[in-house]
Amino acid sequence: MKNLRIYRFTKCLFAFILISSLLSCEEEEINTGYNDTPVVEAYLVPGTQATIKVSLQVEANTTETAIKTIDTLHPTIIHEGLIYYLNPIGGGVYIADTSLTINEGHTYRLYFIFNGDTVNSETTVPSKPTEFKLSATTMEIPKIDLDAGFPSELPEFPEPIDVTWSNPDQSYYLILAQNTSTNPEPVFDNPDSLTNPPTFRIEPTKAGSYELNSQQFSYFGNYDIILYHINPEYAGLYDESGNSSQNLRQASTNIINGQGIFTAIHSDTLKLRVIKQ
């Protein structure tokens, strides 16, 4: 009899725990505070005036999508021990006067105060690309019209163009193919078949060469092939940040107490014509 009572008690205990567990299921999500941080965007190019743009990031989980720029800061750039003040011109853009020159191999430091924190960063101007060459200055591509049916014979595609440059220290370079023609004619009549816009880029590389093949060109016309010598902080913008809670990572930045980029670039340009076969 005593055992029976214990048995019943056990059943009741298990039932109680089951029910109370079911009722106690509350969703829990620990929220941490949102930190308002400035986003810097600045590219220092030799021979141009230094400009920076400062905005605020858009808070997650809000319907507010407009980008807020900040025009009330007092940013400075320090170069060779001298402080240069940047002046706001609206839209979050600040510009240095012409006394600040951007020189190859020189280091520039950015400072400003935001919400009591010192936002700062630094970058060094890379060297101008050397021995930058294209294996050809013209590429002939057949015009393809898929709407008229599949071609009965496959067209002859031209050999790719070798883009080469000197890169003994395996630093980062980026190639941009910029179509400079007005209203360039597409290679394919079917717009769904266009793989690239008139201007397209190749992702950062540490190599000293690249093959530009004809399939990358979706438009005929005149192209500027620009080779940028870039710093690692710019290459970092191409890092994958992930798109789910399982792989999300902080986007690459070289701004302390902020987001974005403060970097210098140096480039060279060659001409290429893409014409009909």
Place this chain on the structure above:
Amino acid sequence: MRSLASIILILIMLMVAQTANCQDTTGVRITKIYNASLEEVLDRISSEYGLRFQFNRAQFRKIQCTYAFWGLPIEQEMKKLCQRFDLNYTFNDGFVIALQLKDPSSVPVSNSDKDEVDVTGPVPLENSVYKGAFEKTNVTVTGRVVDAKTGESLPFVTVGVKGTTLATTTNLDGFFSLLKVPNDTCSLQFSYLGYQNYTHHLSPKEPLSDIKIEMSSSNLQLGTVTVVATAKERLMETGEKPGMIKMTPAKLDVLPNLGEKDIFRSFQLMPGVSAANESSSGLYVRGSTPDQSLVLYDGFTIYHVDHLFGFFSAFNANAIKDVQLYRGGFESKYGGRLGSVVDITGKEGNTKKWNAGGSLSLLGMNLWLEVPIKEHFTSLIAFRTSYQGLIYNKIFNQFNSDDDRPSNGPSGGGPLSQNTTPSSNFYDLNVKLAYKYGKNLKNNLTLSLFNSRDKLDNGQKIELPSFLADQDIDFNLNINDLTKYGNTGASIKYSRQFTDKIYANTILSISNYYSNRDRSVEGSITDSSGAENTFKNGTLENNKIIDAAFKSDLAIGLTDWNKIELGVLGNYYKIDYSYSQNDSTTILKRNDRQQSVALYLQDNIQLFDNRIKLLPGIRGTYYTGTSRMYYEPRANMEINITTGLKFQAAWGVYYQFANRVVREDILQGSRDFWILSDDDKVPVSKSIHYIAGINYDWKWFNFSVEGYYKNLSNLTQYSLRIKPSIGEANYEESFFNGTGIAKGVDFTLMTKVKGYSGWLTYTLGKVDYHFDAFSKNDFPADHDVRHEFKMVHTYKYKRFDCSVTWLFSTGKPYTSPEGGYELTLLDGTSVDLISVSDKNSKRLPNYHRMDISANYNFPTKTGGNFAIGLSIFNLYNRKNVWYKQYNIDSGQIIETNVNYLSLTPNVSLNYRFR
């Protein structure tokens, strides 16, 4: 006169049976009409009333029996039955009613069937008690424990001397030796999870060495005579050693399942093993990750345990005899992993008769066959495969979407959109051959093979549309998204019980794991002139492991209180990994070749009448990857405070040399690979375990509480931050090193009363990591779970087996986006970027889920069983969040929950011939 003798015989039989408390038939009343063969009638009486008969099946099968029992005392009923069918009676030891035709020639059978004499019904729970005085003291008792039905040896059976604390366990081959047993009339108690306890009373008139003990599975006890209070009918048992859990593979049928009973999924219902991991059947044990668990199958290491994105493990429960899980503090004979050990012993097969069975569910089918090839030479083969049924497709679709396919092919909806759906499946195969020979079968030679493969195909075949088919063009385009992975392992084991005190086994094994992934677009166009243009673009990823091992263990019983174990393990590792583009350009490549040699020595010491058990040990490993020696001192302790109450503790140092690296785009299926430590970018990882707890066994309850603390160092995580492009990715820079601390406490309450079995577990845990590359501060590990509560209830009512499981787990930590911004790139385009919260500073919603199942059993006349089962996964259709997906749309971060599996029913049919 003959009738009188028969009655006396039956009465004597019943009296003896009553004395032995084995076949208490005095209260048995049968009120039933049977109309079947005499064989079937006796089988049914056996199963329904617990009586045991011995008879010639071939003969009795031919005798039609239409007979009514009228509820008379069983002895009278038996007398009438025997008169009716002209039978003789005898009875054998073990209280078996032996029935024989008075005139065997009246029912002729073939010569081969003449000896087909079988015993029905339950095996007795003890032998007869010797009534006299003892003749010898301090005796040594040796023997072997086997399954009564199949004759298979039973490993790790607890053997104790009643009234004392003297105890031991059987070794892998079922042998045991008990030294200094007080006298030759003592009673030995044998207990094994999933089996009826058995008591063997020693007798001076019977030998004390090489005794054979037969234990009966608790599954066989269907009748009213089952002695539930002494049965270890539970599915799970804790407390035998610190941190250890045992489970009965044969009884997993009663738990809810998603198409297949699964050992690793069932372990996730146990204390200390994290449960909220639908996408991994690997074990997260007390803060350790699946790759930190050593999984041994018949002595060889299995590197990957997942089938179908981790929803099932690669182990077929029908081919497994015994499973032990060490949640930490494991002894010196195991090594090479930081966290836990799963030691799986495969079945050897029925030694008496062939047997077969199978199951069919909405997921796939499972077939097994056991054939005794000749005396003491057994074989087993088990095969499992899936088909693309409802459940398979549901799980497959959960892990795949059209968005996941390689994006560099033509998009659907254009002129070339016709496609076919490829097939995906998995299978596994277990084969085992065992041969026992020599005096008392003390030599054992086994060959074990294991093979599993998963093919996950999410590709598309694009065909030429019909309006272009009449043109003279041949066009083929395949969008490949194919993952193939699998294990192949084999071991040859020789073991021998040299003397009562010396046992040795030697294993030669090889384990191969491969994982190949093809995400590419390939095709060919042949124009009217016959010119063919082929192309292929995409990525190929291959990982292959070969682990060849030699292992030898020796156990020597020095005294009745001291047994030492020592052994040597040599491994040769060959691990290749390559990640290439377009089948020609290698992006990442690694070829590791290393060896290790490990030696261990441990000492089982029992003091103060076994009230204190100590197991100090040391393991030393020389690893060529670092050209260093690694020493791992360890110690276990157990103090039996009072009957049923014991204190346990363990401490140990552990090293791990092979590491699994998980690539983070885990939406794409199997994307992990193994590499070896190099003491540079990937150092040899280390952990120190501290475990202490108490275990209390009462009549109906078992309660245990165990705390653990693990200090982890030299952990390695991998992050492929830069998108790989040709010749670009710096593989070595993607490894980050850190430390961790896992701590917690497990509470377990188990109960077993007649028909009902269940447990409640609660774990309070915390796992913190510190990786400078990810955060300046400590952060919760991805698998950190603060509270986890599980309950399992199983109830047996007549022919029904019902169960319900419910589990609750704190949400897992994750990193969320805090804000987004846009930058303009050099080409004038813009890029959307995300700033994130502190690493793992947020928690997903809590996970909870209830599963139920019911099985109805039909015992067959051959002694087997047919069962039909219904199982419902996620009964109340809880939308448990697996992870969150983020997209930036028009400057706004859109957050979407990706959920785990919704309510999923399953129907299964199970059949076992005997």
